[in-house]
Amino acid sequence: MSSKLQNFVKFGRTIICVGRNYRAHASELGNPIPSEPFVFLKPVSSYITQGQDIKLPLGASEIHHEVELGVVIGSRCSSVTESNIPDHIGGYFLALDMTDRNRQKSAQTKGLPWTVAKGFDTACPVSDFVPKDRIPDPQNVDLWLKVNGNLRQSGNTKLMIFPVKKLISWISERITLEEGDVILTGTPEGVGPVRSGDIIECGLGDITKMKYSIK
Ligand SMILES: CC(=O)CC(=O)C(=O)O
Ligand SMILES: [Mg+2]
Numbered sequence: 001m002s003s004k005l006q007n008f009v010k011f012g013r014t015i016i017c018v019g020r021n022y023r024a025h026a027s028e029l030g031n032p033i034p035s036e037p038f039v040f041l042k043p044v045s046s047y048i049t050q051g052q053d054i055k056l057p058l059g060a061s062e063i064h065h066e067v068e069l070g071v072v073i074g075s076r077c078s079s080v081t082e083s084n085i086p087d088h089i090g091g092y093f094l095a096l097d098m099t100d101r102n103r104q105k106s107a108q109t110k111g112l113p114w115t116v117a118k119g120f121d122t123a124c125p126v127s128d129f130v131p132k133d134r135i136p137d138p139q140n141v142d143l144w145l146k147v148n149g150n151l152r153q154s155g156n157t158k159l160m161i162f163p164v165k166k167l168i169s170w171i172s173e174r175i176t177l178e179e180g181d182v183i184l185t186g187t188p189e190g191v192g193p194v195r196s197g198d199i200i201e202c203g204l205g206d207i208t209k210m211k212y213s214i215k
Contacts, residue, residue: 004180005090006129008072012044013180015124017068017097018167021160021186028189037162037170040114042097042184046123053215054098056196057120063194063214066097066187067145067153067202069138070126071164073181077172082165088177089168092135094127094204095184096212101193124184125200127210134207138164143188145202153202155188 004011019038020026026033048054056063074090097118104117135141138157145153157163162170164185171177194200194214203209 001131002090002179005072005074008093008129008180008182009047009049009126011180012047013178013182015042015044015046015182015184016171016175017042017118017184018162018186021162021167022155022188023159023161024189025187025191028191034161037167039171040118042119042124046119046121048122048125048212050127050210050212052122052125053213054125054194054200055122055215057100060100060103062101064099064101064191065145065147065152065194065200066099066191067143068095068097068184068187069141069143069157069204070095071138071168071183071185072129073168073177073179073183075179077168077177080169080172082169085165085168089132089164090179091132092130092138092204093182094130094202094208094210096125096200096202097184097187098123098125099191125210125212127208130204130208135204141207142205143202145190145200147192147194147198147200152192153188153190155190157185159188160185
């Protein structure tokens, strides 16, 4: 296993995020169910690792947690068919797609991009790298998240509208993926606001978990 993949944060390649990939989450925000994958980007400067804090951005009124399965691309993918995708997966991680919800809603209403709402500093807290053999079936992984000990999100990746293989194949037909690029695969329902002083704990079943404080 390449040390670049184990250190995917320092390697610092493109962060692609999938939106509305769980029906119940699309519905809870009143969004339509997508008929094909819907993606956006975060800057690599938004990565943080455990020991660092999530900082509420200036002027933000509602910052939401979104717990997600992350995939690290292991080798170049350009127009790769779904059957060949497993060879291109380098590993996994747990991610938070921290979202400035009011700024996102306002951008959405005006037809503007979500870049600042999704890409502010500290908007992408991640876990350590999870080797791919620890997740033999990425479509059957529990995702959970607690705020101050209270369960807020509890889902399973089998509820994804577009499974990991489909997502990577679809993206690779449009955007060439390179070693170290990552994909955040979307969040299940239960997203909600956090405040200064809150503690987020979340996990991928009992495979890995992480803890972040909100400053
Ligand atoms: C509405 C969203 O913020 C889309 C998103 O990021 C998701 O995970 O779904
Ligand atoms: Mg998300």
